[in-house]
Amino acid sequence: MSIEYAILGLLSWKPFSGYDLKKIIAESEIYYWSGNNNQIYRSLVVLHKSGLVTQEVQVQESLPARKVYTITEKGRAALRDWVRSLPALPEMRSTFFIKLAWADALSPGELDALLAQYEDEIAVQIRMQEARAGIQPAEAPIRTPRERFLWEQITKHRASFYRRELEWIRKLSDDLRERF
Amino acid sequence: MSIEYAILGLLSWKPFSGYDLKKIIAESEIYYWSGNNNQIYRSLVVLHKSGLVTQEVQVQESLPARKVYTITEKGRAALRDWVRSLPALPEMRSTFFIKLAWADALSPGELDALLAQYEDEIAVQIRMQEARAGIQPAEAPIRTPRERFLWEQITKHRASFYRRELEWIRKLSDDLRERF
DNA sequence: CTTGTCATGTAAGAGGTTACATGATTCG
DNA sequence: CGAATCATGTAACCTCTTACATGACAAG
Numbered sequence: 001m002s003i004e005y006a007i008l009g010l011l012s013w014k015p016f017s018g019y020d021l022k023k024i025i026a027e028s029e030i031y032y033w034s035g036n037n038n039q040i041y042r043s044l045v046v047l048h049k050s051g052l053v054t055q056e057v058q059v060q061e062s063l064p065a066r067k068v069y070t071i072t073e074k075g076r077a078a079l080r081d082w083v084r085s086l087p088a089l090p091e092m093r094s095t096f097f098i099k100l101a102w103a104d105a106l107s108p109g110e111l112d113a114l115l116a117q118y119e120d121e122i123a124v125q126i127r128m129q130e131a132r133a134g135i136q137p138a139e140a141p142i143r144t145p146r147e148r149f150l151w152e153q154i155t156k157h158r159a160s161f162y163r164r165e166l167e168w169i170r171k172l173s174d175d176l177r178e179r180f
Numbered sequence: 181m182s183i184e185y186a187i188l189g190l191l192s193w194k195p196f197s198g199y200d201l202k203k204i205i206a207e208s209e210i211y212y213w214s215g216n217n218n219q220i221y222r223s224l225v226v227l228h229k230s231g232l233v234t235q236e237v238q239v240q241e242s243l244p245a246r247k248v249y250t251i252t253e254k255g256r257a258a259l260r261d262w263v264r265s266l267p268a269l270p271e272m273r274s275t276f277f278i279k280l281a282w283a284d285a286l287s288p289g290e291l292d293a294l295l296a297q298y299e300d301e302i303a304v305q306i307r308m309q310e311a312r313a314g315i316q317p318a319e320a321p322i323r324t325p326r327e328r329f330l331w332e333q334i335t336k337h338r339a340s341f342y343r344r345e346l347e348w349i350r351k352l353s354d355d356l357r358e359r360f
Numbered sequence: 361c362t363t364g365t366c367a368t369g370t371a372a373g374a375g376g377t378t379a380c381a382t383g384a385t386t387c388g
Numbered sequence: 389c390g391a392a393t394c395a396t397g398t399a400a401c402c403t404c405t406t407a408c409a410t411g412a413c414a415a416g
Contacts, residue, residue: 002275067367098182
C-alpha cells in the first residue's frame with residue numbers, strides 16, 4: 001500500500017494528525033488520492049501497530065482530541081527502504097482517449113464541441129494549479145537546497161504535463177477543423 | 181464503469197469474444213486495464229443483460245465454445261451518448277514522484293541510482309511501444325480518414341508522454357550531478 | 361439558523377488485480 | 389514431456405471512493 005509510505009513521507013517532515021494529513025492529501029497533486037478518512041485513519045492504525053509511528057493524544061477543551069503521529073527511527077528506515085526500492089512507471093489514465101478513439105461516429109460539430117469541453121477542463125485545471133502555486137507558504141519541506149530543488153522539479157514537471165495536454169488538444173482541434 | 185464502454189467501443193468496430201477482448205485490452209496502452217477475466221466476462225454479462233450487445237455461441241470441435249458478442253443499435257446509441265458526455269481530466273499517477281519528494285534522505289550516489297533505474301524503466305517502455313507500433317496489422321479501425329487521423333494522434337500523443345518523461349529524468353540527473 | 365471548521369471514525373460498495381479451475385490441442 | 393494457446397468462468401482479496409455518524413463552536 002503505497003499510501004502508507006506517502007503518509008510516512010509526510011510524517012518524516014513533521015508530525016501531523018489524521019485530519020492534517022487528510023487535508024494535505026486532498027489538496028495535493030502528487031498525492032493523487034482523494035484524501036478520504038477511511039484510507040487515512042486506517043493507514044495510521046497500521047503504521048502505529050507496525051511501530052513506524054508513535055501516537056500522542058492531545059486533549060483540547062471544547063474541541064475533539066487530536067491524535068498526532070510522529071515517525072520513529074524504524075519508520076524512517078522503512079521509508080528510506082521504500083524510496084530506494086524499484087521505481088514504477090508513471091501511469092497515464094485517460095478515458096478521454098477512449099472516447100476520442102470512437103468519436104468518428106460524431107458529426108464534425110459534435111466532435112469539435114467534445115474537444116472544446118476537454119480543452120476547457122484542462123484550462124481550468126491549469127488555472128487552479130497556478131493559483132495554488134501562488135500561495136505556497138512553506139507547504140513543502142525545504143530542509144536542504146537539494147530537497148528544495150527536487151520539489152521544484154516535481155512541481156514544474158507536473159505543471160508541464162497539463163500544458164502539453166492543452167497544446168495537444170488545441171492543435172488537434174485546429175487540424176480537424178482544417179482537414180475534415 | 182467506463183470499462184463497459186471501452187468494451188462497447190471495441191464491439192462497435194467488430195464482433196469479438198471475451199477472449200479476444202481480454203487480449204486486446206491486455207496489450208493496449210490506452211485501454212489501461214489489466215485485461216483480467218473477471219472484469220471482462222462480467223462486463224459482457226452486464227452489456228448483454230442491458231441489451232447493448234447480442235451473444236452468439238459458436239461451438240467448435242475439439243476447442244471450447246466461443247461466445248461472440250455483437251453490438252446492437254441500442255448499444256451504438258449508448259456508446260455515442262457516452263462519447264459525447266463530459267470528458268474527464270487525464271490522470272497522471274506516479275509513485276515515483278512521491279519517492280523523489282522524500283529522496284533527500286539518500287546519498288548522492290543512491291539518488292543517482294534511483295533516477296537511473298527510473299530512466300531504464302521508461303526506456304524499456306519506449307522500446308516496447310516502438311516494437312508494438314512496428315507490427316500494426318490493421319489492429320485499429322480505419323473506416324474513414326478522420327478515424328485514422330484520430331487514432332494516429334492518440335498513439336503519437338501517448339508516445340510523446342514517455343519521451344517527455346525520459347527527457348525530464350535525464351535532465352534532472354544531469355542537474356543533480358552538476359549541482360549537488 | 362445554516363454552513364463551515366475541527367476531529368474522529370465506520371459502512372457499504374465500486375473498481376480492479378491475482379490466482380485458481382477446467383480441458384483439449386499444438387508446438388518445441 | 390512441459391509449456392503455450394484457446395476459451396470459459398469463479399474466488400479471494402486489495403484499493404479506493406462516497407456517504408454516514410457524532411458533536412462542539414464560530415462566522416455569516
